[in-house]
Amino acid sequence: MNEIEISQKFHLPLDLLQGLSGEEMSKIAKIIFVLKQAGFSKLEMERFLLILVKEPDATNKQVELLTAKRQQILRKIHCREQQIDKIDYLRYKISQKRS
Numbered sequence: 001m002n003e004i005e006i007s008q009k010f011h012l013p014l015d016l017l018q019g020l021s022g023e024e025m026s027k028i029a030k031i032i033f034v035l036k037q038a039g040f041s042k043l044e045m046e047r048f049l050l051i052l053v054k055e056p057d058a059t060n061k062q063v064e065l066l067t068a069k070r071q072q073i074l075r076k077i078h079c080r081e082q083q084i085d086k087i088d089y090l091r092y093k094i095s096q097k098r099s
Contacts, residue, residue: 001029011042016049040069
């Protein structure tokens, strides 16, 4: 996959990808795929890739972005768990009335 195809497929700015080797493009494509599967938005992917491409040794920044996304997902999970608990409570109360 070349830079134009990656830019179009993942809706990323072309200038972010220009000048990378074929091997780097392959690596970027794989990372983008994983980021999309992990629920990263276009902007979040851009931020991550910008650090990856422009500051390849800044692994701390990359880990910070991944950690922030992980925490965001965990907050959503926690919220959903609370919603399920409320539904279960109502189901329990209704089933008690039937008994």
